[in-house]
Amino acid sequence: MILPLLVPVNSVPTKWGYKAQSHPPLAPWRECWGSPWTEGVFVNAYILQFLTGLQLGAIYALIALGLTLIFGTLGVVNFAHGALYILAAYAAVLVATKIGFLWAVVLVPSALFCFGIVLERGLIRFFYSRPHTDQILVTFGLAMVNEEMLKWIFGASNIPFSLPRWGAGNTILYGLGVVVPAPIPGLRIPLPLVQGFIFYPTWRLLLILVAFCTVLGLFILLQFTRFGLVVRAGRREPEMLRFLGVNITQCFTVVFGLGCMIAGIAGVFGGPITQVSPGVGMALLVPSFLVVVIGGMGSLAGALVAAVMLGMALAFTAELAALQQIIIYLVAVVVLLVRPRGLFGQKGVFE
Amino acid sequence: MTDDMSVLQAARSSASPTLRPRGLGGRDYVVISAFALVILTMPMWILTIGGYEALATKIVIWGLFALGFDIMLGFTGYLSFGHAAFFGTAAYATGLSLKHLTPNLLPALGISIVTAVLIGGLIGVLSLRRSGIYFSILSLAFAEMLHAAALSIFQQYTGGDNGLTGLPLPMLFGLQMQGIAVFYVAAVLLIIGFAVAWKIKRAPFGLMLRAIKENPLRLEYAGINIWAYKMAAFMISTVYAGIAGFLMVVYQPYVATQYVHWSTSGEVVIMSVIGGVGTLVGPILGAGFMLYFENVVQAIIGEQWRLVLGFVFVCVVIFLPGGFVALGHTIWHRLGHLVRSRRRNVSDMETDSETSGRSSARAGAYTSGEHDAC
Amino acid sequence: MPAKAILSVQGVSKSFGGLKALRNVNLTVEENSIHAIIGPNGAGKSTLLNILVGLIAADEGVILYDGSPLTGLSPYKIIQKGIARVFQTPQIFPALSLLENVAIAAFARRDGQFGIKMREALRPGHPVLEEAADILHHVGLAAYMSEKAQYLSRGDKRRLELALCLVSKPRLLLLDEPTAGMSRHDTNRTIDLLRALSRQGMTKIIIEHDMHVVFSLADRISVLAQGHVIAEGHPEAVRADARVQEAYLGGVHAQ
Numbered sequence: 001m002i003l004p005l006l007v008p009v010n011s012v013p014t015k016w017g018y019k020a021q022s023h024p025p026l027a028p029w030r031e032c033w034g035s036p037w038t039e040g041v042f043v044n045a046y047i048l049q050f051l052t053g054l055q056l057g058a059i060y061a062l063i064a065l066g067l068t069l070i071f072g073t074l075g076v077v078n079f080a081h082g083a084l085y086i087l088a089a090y091a092a093v094l095v096a097t098k099i100g101f102l103w104a105v106v107l108v109p110s111a112l113f114c115f116g117i118v119l120e121r122g123l124i125r126f127f128y129s130r131p132h133t134d135q136i137l138v139t140f141g142l143a144m145v146n147e148e149m150l151k152w153i154f155g156a157s158n159i160p161f162s163l164p165r166w167g168a169g170n171t172i173l174y175g176l177g178v179v180v181p182a183p184i185p186g187l188r189i190p191l192p193l194v195q196g197f198i199f200y201p202t203w204r205l206l207l208i209l210v211a212f213c214t215v216l217g218l219f220i221l222l223q224f225t226r227f228g229l230v231v232r233a234g235r236r237e238p239e240m241l242r243f244l245g246v247n248i249t250q251c252f253t254v255v256f257g258l259g260c261m262i263a264g265i266a267g268v269f270g271g272p273i274t275q276v277s278p279g280v281g282m283a284l285l286v287p288s289f290l291v292v293v294i295g296g297m298g299s300l301a302g303a304l305v306a307a308v309m310l311g312m313a314l315a316f317t318a319e320l321a322a323l324q325q326i327i328i329y330l331v332a333v334v335v336l337l338v339r340p341r342g343l344f345g346q347k348g349v350f351e
Numbered sequence: 352m353t354d355d356m357s358v359l360q361a362a363r364s365s366a367s368p369t370l371r372p373r374g375l376g377g378r379d380y381v382v383i384s385a386f387a388l389v390i391l392t393m394p395m396w397i398l399t400i401g402g403y404e405a406l407a408t409k410i411v412i413w414g415l416f417a418l419g420f421d422i423m424l425g426f427t428g429y430l431s432f433g434h435a436a437f438f439g440t441a442a443y444a445t446g447l448s449l450k451h452l453t454p455n456l457l458p459a460l461g462i463s464i465v466t467a468v469l470i471g472g473l474i475g476v477l478s479l480r481r482s483g484i485y486f487s488i489l490s491l492a493f494a495e496m497l498h499a500a501a502l503s504i505f506q507q508y509t510g511g512d513n514g515l516t517g518l519p520l521p522m523l524f525g526l527q528m529q530g531i532a533v534f535y536v537a538a539v540l541l542i543i544g545f546a547v548a549w550k551i552k553r554a555p556f557g558l559m560l561r562a563i564k565e566n567p568l569r570l571e572y573a574g575i576n577i578w579a580y581k582m583a584a585f586m587i588s589t590v591y592a593g594i595a596g597f598l599m600v601v602y603q604p605y606v607a608t609q610y611v612h613w614s615t616s617g618e619v620v621i622m623s624v625i626g627g628v629g630t631l632v633g634p635i636l637g638a639g640f641m642l643y644f645e646n647v648v649q650a651i652i653g654e655q656w657r658l659v660l661g662f663v664f665v666c667v668v669i670f671l672p673g674g675f676v677a678l679g680h681t682i683w684h685r686l687g688h689l690v691r692s693r694r695r696n697v698s699d700m701e702t703d704s705e706t707s708g709r710s711s712a713r714a715g716a717y718t719s720g721e722h723d724a725c
Numbered sequence: 726m727p728a729k730a731i732l733s734v735q736g737v738s739k740s741f742g743g744l745k746a747l748r749n750v751n752l753t754v755e756e757n758s759i760h761a762i763i764g765p766n767g768a769g770k771s772t773l774l775n776i777l778v779g780l781i782a783a784d785e786g787v788i789l790y791d792g793s794p795l796t797g798l799s800p801y802k803i804i805q806k807g808i809a810r811v812f813q814t815p816q817i818f819p820a821l822s823l824l825e826n827v828a829i830a831a832f833a834r835r836d837g838q839f840g841i842k843m844r845e846a847l848r849p850g851h852p853v854l855e856e857a858a859d860i861l862h863h864v865g866l867a868a869y870m871s872e873k874a875q876y877l878s879r880g881d882k883r884r885l886e887l888a889l890c891l892v893s894k895p896r897l898l899l900l901d902e903p904t905a906g907m908s909r910h911d912t913n914r915t916i917d918l919l920r921a922l923s924r925q926g927m928t929k930i931i932i933e934h935d936m937h938v939v940f941s942l943a944d945r946i947s948v949l950a951q952g953h954v955i956a957e958g959h960p961e962a963v964r965a966d967a968r969v970q971e972a973y974l975g976g977v978h979a980q
Contacts (some may be wrong), residue, residue, distance in 0.1 A: 040438055064483055123669070132484045133430045134668060140617065141665035148658035286495060286613065293488055325499035329492040333477065334521050342480055375846045553846040555832045555853075562829050565818040569886075572778070572891065573830050574804035574815070576838040583841060 055204040057311025058211035062266035064303040066259035070299030079139035080225040082285030083146035090269025101164040105278040109264035116260025170199040290332040298343025381673030410605040419591020425629030428564030429484040433494030439611030446515040467593025475585040481552035515606035627674025731756040737786030764949035809895035819875035827857035830892040834871035
């Protein structure tokens with residue numbers, strides 16, 4: 001299975017997934033105007049790989065955050081999270097083509113929030129007391145139904161998700177003191193350490209920014225609001241909170257909706273990069289789950305760190321195709337065997 | 352109070368009876384024979400419900416796969432999402448054996464079993480150190496690793512994306528393996544597999560596995576080496592998967608990379624759950640149901656058969672955790688009640704409620720699974 | 726007459742991070758006696774028990790059972806040596822019938838740690854099942870023989886668990902707060918039950934909070950406080966010990 005994130009514009013669909021072209025995913029910038037400053041410069045290559053690592057990590061981070069938030073607070077293993085992502089991507093395509101991309105940014109995550117609430121009230125809450133196996137099975141079933149539904153409505157192949165004009169194209173990152181020739185179009189951002197100037201797709205930078213803002217927003221919500229306090233307390237002692245009169249049920253519902261919303265944000269911004277086809281949801285879920293496990297189930301910081309680590313690992317092993325495929329599984333297996341609670345997980349959970 | 356005291360005295364001094372333990376009884380043989388009959392005649396009765404012979408073969412193969420899977424999930428309580436690893440690697444091993452060694456079936460069967468044991472042993476030793484969801488994820492991770500390796504590192508052996516092609520027609524000592532011959536080979540293996548699984552279920556071994564599912568802590572503190580039992584169950588289930596993989600290649604001389612993909616694991620999970628985990632007939636029934644849907648119902652409702660199936664799966668998980676078998680039991684008992692209550696009204700007919708009451712008190716005393724002897 | 730020590734805890738220490746749970750614990754349990762270990766919360770009683778059964782490893786010290794050390798053995802191996810444990814919350818097999826519950830223990834005793842016996846089938850008339858049915862008759866739970874164990878009352882679950890433990894004919898029975906959460910009536914019944922167990926060939930170690938239980942049953946008491954044994958001896962001596970009274974600060978119940 002080829003990880004769908006390594007599917008740049010120039011990928012080739014095969015029967016069971018996507019096959020990347022022979023040149024590595026960093027290629028797009030090379031196809032733009034070359035510059036005597038950019039070719040073969042060591043530092044630049046590293047910076048580009050680093051940025052790609054961040055971008056790859058960004059999508060995993062958003063999905064993993066939702067997963068670990070739901071698991072840590074509700075104790076539910078949600079195998080349908082990848083399905084939520086791709087559902088959001090499809091919705092974003094629809095809204096973007098009909099009304100406009102910015103509307104998609106607002107409407108799709110909100111819609112997914114509401115959907116999450118409905119889903120929790122209607123189905124998930126009955127599974128709180130059922131064993132984890134049953135939770136996995138029912139959410140897996142939902143993911144399957146979702147995938148088939150999308151296949152039915154939209155067909156099994158990619159649907160194009162064109163970037164809005166302001167988001168397409170490249171950003172020029174230039175080093176200090178460098179003058180970028182005026183005729184070259186694109187947003188210019190200074191970045192120390194860059195030798196000369198390099199191009200990087202704007203959209204990927206935007207994705208990193210969006211992911212960062214979402215994480216920040218979540219952090220602020222959990223640390224500085226009363227709701228966040230209830231969530232954090234509820235993870236440890238839900239019964240006690242109920243006893244104190246806090247409406248923990250409502251809290252759980254909102255948390256689930258929040259998790260879905262984050263997946264929605266990921267879908268809107270990540271869609272153009274991962275491609276929008278029914279199989280992408282499940283294909284993303286597996287590595288995201290491994291990220292959650294590596295970071296520690298229930299730990300938000302862990303999910304973030306592990307996602308970025310995975311992104312970096314993928315970006316920096318791009319040249320070694322075989323290793324890149326299996327590196328996430330290797331790391332997950334090692335972590336699960338040596339330290340099952342993950343990097344930041346709590347001891348005693350499942351140990 | 353006095354009974355409490357003598358209680359435990361007796362418990363401590365219970366003499367071991369001079370009776371020898373008995374093996375499978377008449378009822379068990381009836382079940383196995385009935386099963387064998389149904390399976391062996393499948394190519395005939397499947398035509399009446401719109402099926403065809405090749406479908407019967409596929410059902411038997413996937414039934415075997417699901418049966419082995421159920422030993423882990425239904426008995427021991429471990430949900431493995433990576434069983435495709437054993438199915439697929441055994442399939443590759445079979446393909447390679449047929450292609451490079453000899454078209455004869457038997458060496459291929461041997462090699463596939465050995466492969467399943469080796470890979471199963473390796474993955475089992477590592478995965479079974481954890482339980483619950485960690486085990487599920489570990490099994491998935493290992494399977495995905497094998498899948499990725501099959502596509503990249505071992506490409507020259509596996510044919511990469513295209514799968515392993517160019518396989519000769521398998522032979523069994525001069526007899527060409529195609530059509531009905533394949534079915535009967537598969538059917539025999541399934542019947543043997545079912546008999547073995549039934550024996551496990553009725554033996555103390557099966558009871559121990561169920562104890563692991565119920566309360567591994569208590570079992571450990573009864574002095575049982577849980578890990579050994581888990582490994583044994585896991586190995587058995589991988590051998591089943593391996594033989595199913597072998598049969599798949601015999602049926603269709605081609606090994607697709609799909610065979611090691613997690614979606615194959617997912618399919619066997621769905622089959623087992625829809626049919627009814629823990630009952631042995633359930634997963635086979637589930638395999639039949641799913642394949643019937645894929646091949647026959649698809650012709651009626653078209654592309655959306657998977658959607659309908661997924662829907663059925665979700666409904667079963669939510670409302671009918673025991674699967675179709677549980678549904679069958681409920682219907683059977685309801686009918687039984689109807690029949691029995693009607694009899695009581697007829698005054699001059701001797702009600703068998705007393706006799707059935709006595710026998711069920713004895714029979715029902717044993718296992719909650721006693722009723723599973725359908 | 727010097728009694729043989731069946732269990733000897735020597736210099737056991739255990740820390741969890743910065744927290745010293747056990748500090749140089751020394752304890753000797755005589756064979757065929759009823760030995761109680763008491764102490765305020767956090768004294769390290771559970772830790773000691775867990776080290777004893779092999780769940781966690783001690784940092785220092787050794788535990789000798791019948792003269793041979795228990796260090797490094799997995800729990801099931803320790804149990805195989807003739808030890809049984811009753812848990813705070815009764816540990817039984819919930820979805821299995823009572824008969825199956827007892828049968829499992831009986832098979833464990835008969836076949837040892839691992840035995841795949843495929844030639845047998847659990848049918849009416851199987852000797853182990855007959856034995857299990859007899860045990861249930863004597864325990865007074867025969868009426869529920871084919872019921873699932875999860876439907877038993879707590880007291881009955883406790884009786885079932887005790888039956889499970891006794892099937893293996895243990896030489897050392899570990900009781901982890903056996904009357905936790907019980908009513909006075911149930912507690913008294915449990916005391917009678919434990920008292921009725923023959924002393925011959927079975928030593929009992931009871932970890933308890935309830936002083937009434939302890940003083941009704943115990944031959945010797947060890948008092949654990951802050952990870953250390955602060956007093957040990959006959960119940961009357963322990964009761965009068967000033968350090969014990971101080972450790973409990975009035976927690977000692979009047980008779």
